[in-house]
Amino acid sequence: MSAAYPWLVADVGGTNARFGTVSGPGAAVEDVRVLSVAGHAGPAAAVRAYVAGKPAGSPAPRSAAFALATAITEDRIELTNGAWNFSRAQTQVELGLQTLLCINDFEAQALSLPRLAPAQLRPWGEPAPAADRVAVGTVMAVVGPGTGLGVGGVVRAPGLWLTLPGEGGHATLAPADDFESAVLSHARHEFPHVSAERFLSGIGLPVLCRAVAAVMGQGEDVAALPTEQIVARGLSGESPACSRTLDLFCAMLGGFCGNVALTLGCRGGLFIGGGIVPRLGERFFQSEFRRRFEAKGRFDAFLAGIPTALITDTLAALSGAALALEQTDA
Template identity: 85%
Template structure:
């Protein structure tokens, strides 16, 4: 398949859709804009809004890659945590595209890893990482607490990178101590299945906070708090329930990340994407995340050798979508 330039690349989550353009071979993603998903009827409408903001003489895209926060199977696509429901073939026709690739958002996030440079990452121990330089056969993993919780992996194969998409965010969440067992028990009064996403995401933070408050039993009413308010009150110390929620969030995220690293054999590194963790700042790096990442009994030594790093560039998945087009073209 030959993907004609210019390329349109998109990273579509439950809340925001990020768009960018690749002008030609080897070019970086440029002209990036972020549009709210809820403000547009579907991807075609959002693309038109994005293109309308560019100069009139700008060439229309001829190929596109959409990274979408959902499982993909067939022509019909529905966002897991968003309102868009659309036909892949009809969208390609409506936009006049020669090529349209649709991939899971964490397939694109995984493919972004070999494109990342040191200034787009903050490693746990401060070491400078170079994901693109891992040896052939090495697996790297990425998780991302955003609106939902994404999980993916990428393997370096001879001459290319192979993404391993999945829906690991919907796997059952495990407690790491008695307090977390009580928090999960409280959540199960509301939800029969408590997945990792049910706590470790934007839609999950309010559930986690309500459950933590119930276990603390101090009478604090957190029922109306949005995720951004939970983070702000937790960081400021204004709310005991919100502060403890951030501690539990980081610890359980570490345990979950360790599970993913073990499952994929991710010796090349575990990378944290999404929009929530960067908002925590130093609180994340002072948390129980890394200790819980390694706390896997006989395999603690295995995990101790796996680096962990925060992806500080929230637009990184766009380069992964571009790599998907590049590799489809090779």
């Protein structure tokens, strides 16, 4: 059965929930608004707040796709880094929806890749090929440092795009030199398993900064600094530990993204999403990211042929959620 219009699409992270509306077939996502996750008891309450803010007489959504920052395995859904814990079936009934599709947020982010326009991207070097020109079997991947660290992939199949969902942000992080080994060793005093998310995310930057400051051994107190201040002090240069943290963040992100690219063979490109990297501006494009992305020994040349780009549109995942509904409809 076709998903009835209008559609409600949502991209829900640990901090913010972005909502938008698709009015009909082929229509763009419109009327986008951002609501606080902590400010609402659950998705039903957030949807009601979103709908209440629309012009009087606007039709209620009849179908919805929620992209959620957690693994989706059963009816009960709990955000990994957020307060929402809810039943998909109960929420569908409560909102009176014909269809409610719940997918991992990086399934939606991955599904946005085929529809990204050049204006939504900033490539590092040569741009990725246009999605409509890549061969069947071509893989693209996205890695997104936001509140947490998301990883997803998408492969072109005849007539549609298939997602490769997973929880790659929780894979073990590997060091590339003695300093990084010392930083990881220090972090293991706090956490027995240092995943990529423990360093390469909004919740991870304070952990990384504390470890960097300890290994640098200059007595700088960064224990109470939140992510926003670490970024600000690092970019301004007022804090040696914060500045080194940003450099290490970019380098280790490059190494991690190279691992993802090798694992998935994503010749269609590796894309950076999430809200952290855009805050770094030119610092990111002057960093060790791309060198470390390619630094894979005998496979340097393989990685050199894979384009990388920053997604500059923070709302891109909404179009991916819409494509998920569209393909479910097909």
